Amino acid sequence: MQLEDIETIAVLGAGNMGHGIAEVAALAGYDVRLRDIKEEFVQSGYEDIEWSLQKLAEKDTITEEEADAAIDSVTPLVDMEEAVGNADVIIEAVPEKMEIKEDVYEEVEESAPDHAIFATNTSSLSITDLSEVSDRPEQFCGMHFFNPPIRMQLVEVINGEHTSDETIEVIEDLAEDFGKTPVRVRKDSPGFIVNRILVPLMNEACWMLSEDVATVEEIDSTTKYHMGLPMGSFELADMTGIDISYHVLDYMNDVLGDEYEPAPIMEEKVENEELGQKTGKGFYDYEDGDGADVPTDEYSEEVEERLNAALAKEIANLVGDGVAPPEDIDEAVMMGAGFPEGPTKSIDEYGVEKCLHKLEELYEETGAARYKHPDYLEEAAEQGGFNDGAGDDEDSGPDFEVIAIERIDVDVPEGHDEKQVGHILIDRPHRMNTISLDVLEELDQAREIFEADEQVRAILITGEGDKAFSAGADVQSMATSADPLSAQELSAQGQATFGRLEECPLPIVAGIDGFCLGGGMELSMCTDIRIASERSEFGQPELDLGLLPGWGGTQRLANVIGEGPAKEIIMTAERYDAEEMADFGFLRDVVSKDDLFDEARDLAEQLAQGPPVAQKMTKRAMLKGRDDTEAGLEVESQAFGHLIGTDDVMEGMTAFMGDGEPDFEGQ
Numbered sequence: 003m004q005l006e007d008i009e010t011i012a013v014l015g016a017g018n019m020g021h022g023i024a025e026v027a028a029l030a031g032y033d034v035r036l037r038d039i040k041e042e043f044v045q046s047g048y049e050d051i052e053w054s055l056q057k058l059a060e061k062d063t064i065t066e067e068e069a070d071a072a073i074d075s076v077t078p079l080v081d082m083e084e085a086v087g088n089a090d091v092i093i094e095a096v097p098e099k100m101e102i103k104e105d106v107y108e109e110v111e112e113s114a115p116d117h118a119i120f121a122t123n124t125s126s127l128s129i130t131d132l133s134e135v136s137d138r139p140e141q142f143c144g145m146h147f148f149n150p151p152i153r154m155q156l157v158e159v160i161n162g163e164h165t166s167d168e169t170i171e172v173i174e175d176l177a178e179d180f181g182k183t184p185v186r187v188r189k190d191s192p193g194f195i196v197n198r199i200l201v202p203l204m205n206e207a208c209w210m211l212s213e214d215v216a217t218v219e220e221i222d223s224t225t226k227y228h229m230g231l232p233m234g235s236f237e238l239a240d241m242t243g244i245d246i247s248y249h250v251l252d253y254m255n256d257v258l259g260d261e262y263e264p265a266p267i268m269e270e271k272v273e274n275e276e277l278g279q280k281t282g283k284g285f286y287d288y289e290d291g292d293g294a295d296v297p298t299d300e301y302s303e304e305v306e307e308r309l310n311a312a313l314a315k316e317i318a319n320l321v322g323d324g325v326a327p328p329e330d331i332d333e334a335v336m337m338g339a340g341f342p343e344g345p346t347k348s349i350d351e352y353g354v355e356k357c358l359h360k361l362e363e364l365y366e367e368t369g370a371a372r373y374k375h376p377d378y379l380e381e382a383a384e385q386g387g388f389n390d391g392a393g394d395d396e397d398s399g400p401d402f403e404v405i406a407i408e409r410i411d412v413d414v415p416e417g418h419d420e421k422q423v424g425h426i427l428i429d430r431p432h433r434m435n436t437i438s439l440d441v442l443e444e445l446d447q448a449r450e451i452f453e454a455d456e457q458v459r460a461i462l463i464t465g466e467g468d469k470a471f472s473a474g475a476d477v478q479s480m481a482t483s484a485d486p487l488s489a490q491e492l493s494a495q496g497q498a499t500f501g502r503l504e505e506c507p508l509p510i511v512a513g514i515d516g517f518c519l520g521g522g523m524e525l526s527m528c529t530d531i532r533i534a535s536e537r538s539e540f541g542q543p544e545l546d547l548g549l550l551p552g553w554g555g556t557q558r559l560a561n562v563i564g565e566g567p568a569k570e571i572i573m574t575a576e577r578y579d580a581e582e583m584a585d586f587g588f589l590r591d592v593v594s595k596d597d598l599f600d601e602a603r604d605l606a607e608q609l610a611q612g613p614p615v616a617q618k619m620t621k622r623a624m625l626k627g628r629d630d631t632e633a634g635l636e637v638e639s640q641a642f643g644h645l646i647g648t649d650d651v652m653e654g655m656t657a658f659m660g661d662g663e664p665d666f667e668g669q
């Protein structure tokens with residue numbers, strides 16, 4: 003079967019995951035049959051989809067017409083034959099109990115067409131075992147969505163032992179067609195990728211607590227504010243439900259053995275029904291206490307060493323067993339668990355060898371199976387990391403991780419020199435394209451590369467994904483270094499990077515779609531012309547955080563739109579829509595989200611055909627004149643004198659008189 007052959011998708015189970023998957027499929031234009039065992043269950047799932055689509059329309063993520071079309075394409079059903087009789091793909095999202103799934107598969111088989119593919123959304127059971135319960139193991143694979151499916155980009159697509167290549171490929175294509183990013187799990191293995199990394203990490207945190215190595219506060223403070231993971235280990239456990247992690251771990255323990263023995267504290271919490279936020283108490287108290295109030299300053303070196311060792315061990319298991327290569331692990335964990343950096347890269351930076359020694363030391367001390375390391379960890383240590391050789395080739399240029407760059411060829415008249423637009427894409431959609439120190443460094447490198455490239459005549463800056471141009475500085479990494487010196491350094495580094503961008507001789511266009519807040523808006527202020535989509539929202543929310551715009555916003559916003567409106571935006575910390583920002587003069591144009599990229603690129607291409615020397619000198623004179631008109635005028639007249647002798651002026655004037663298009667060479 004090919005993607006084009008898929009028209010009807012049956013989703014079995016209308017609970018949280020099931021109705022979310024159905025919504026995603028409906029938005030992608032499929033005919034969706036949502037099925038559950040009782041009318042009230044399926045109606046509730048259907049209403050949840052309706053509510054969510056309405057919210058998306060209110061936020062302008064989709065149009066009212068798209069929301070209406072999506073809900074019209076979902077049929078809520080109880081009758082199994084009606085649900086699957088015509089289905090090309092059947093996605094099963096029923097409770098995680100083998101007996102329940104067996105019953106469901108038996109019923110499905112009575113009515114499902116022979117060509118239909120089965121995909122299970124299980125997060126913990128074996129794909130191979132499940133496929134053997136079905137009558138079509140080759141047409142069976144895992145399709146593991148993350149909660150909530152509408153928001154989470156990742157889908158793990160899992161090969162069972164019998165899955166055919168055709169099946170896995172078409173389900174990957176389907177996930178892409180849903181607008182998601184599939185990551186292939188090449189071998190059926192408990193926890194797949196994301197849970198296999200997260201759950202043992204959480205278990206190690208629990209063992210440290212059980213054995214009094216560290217307190218909840220020390221462990222979470224180290225995880226969140228020193229290792230820079232999105233949440234503390236216990237904070238995460240409480241949020242996802244301790245029973246859920248325990249269930250996955252228990253399964254790993256059954257299948258993979260003692261190395262995954264749950265820590266006593268985890269078992270206790272489950273027995274006492276202290277399951278986290280959902281029961282009001284877990285590792286933190288949400289009813290009588292302050293909830294997960296993680297201190298910023300209780301770092302423990304031992305905790306960091308042990309957690310990194312646990313992480314390195316699981317990465318080695320996944321890579322060594324052929325479940326996934328390092329780059330897929332990084333992609334999956336960043337998208338599925340919100341890690342700001344891929345775990346294989348961060349362990350490479352920290353030192354695989356150090357992790358190996360820590361495991362050896364702990365194994366010698368305790369004899370506990372969980373500290374036994376796989377052979378592959380030694381191999382990775384010997385070769386200097388999991389990503390051996392990556393980025394070693396000096397000729398290949400910098401290895402960008404949080405931004406991406408490309409050169410866009412400009413469509414020039416015949417006979418004209420080739421020209422390009424250098425496109426910088428802020429590429430952290432899972433973190434709302436927030437700006438970390440890494441982003442600042444890479445932005446600076448990208449600007450430098452484009453400035454040094456004679457063919458690049460303009461720069462275009464956009465943000466990846468459909469939520470944000472950039473939601474500003476990464477508040478989490480700021481909290482990690484919440485001392486005055488680090489904060490001042492962060493501010494100075496942003497100011498310097500943005501300052502160099504503002505001074506860049508090339509014309510720069512910002513194409514803004516979605517949130518453009520705080521440091522993201524300060525970045526856009528350093529560009530020369532801004533275009534935004536209608537749904538974009540702007541603001542300087544720093545005062546709401548008790549801060550002030552620290553990357554040039556207190557100065558540049560007034561330069562762009564005048565002091566009155568700038569003060570209003572900064573002091574109110576409110577959000578402004580694109581039309582209001584256009585009225586302030588901040589935006590050249592407001593266009594539909596579908597047209598945004600093309601319009602911004604066209605403008606950058608137009609600027610790329612302008613006279614480079616005159617553009618550079620115009621920018622310089624205007625910048626110089628900002629505080630000192632006399633100095634600006636001086637630069638202007640000197641530039642005028644300089645330009646008159648250039649080839650570009652001759653080219654421009656000749657083209658004007660001959661009615662042709664000038665081909666400026668920057669001479």
Ligand SMILES: C/C=C/C(=O)SCCNC(=O)CCNC(=O)[C@H](O)C(C)(C)COP(=O)(O)OP(=O)(O)OC[C@H]1O[C@@H](n2cnc3c(N)ncnc32)[C@H](O)[C@@H]1OP(=O)(O)O
Binds near residue numbers: 436
């Ligand atoms: C010198 C420069 C200083 C600064 O720039 S200070 C920072 C200024 N920026 C902000 O204060 C914006 C903070 N963010 C927000 O207000 C909201 O978010 C949005 C309006 C952008 C979006 O709201 P919604 O659509 O409801 O999404 P969501 O669940 O709040 O965010 C999705 C994920 O993105 C993370 N995130 C958003 N903004 C930031 C940020 N600035 N720093 C770090 N993370 C951020 C969230 O935490 C969350 O993450 P998870 O999915 O893991 O819960």
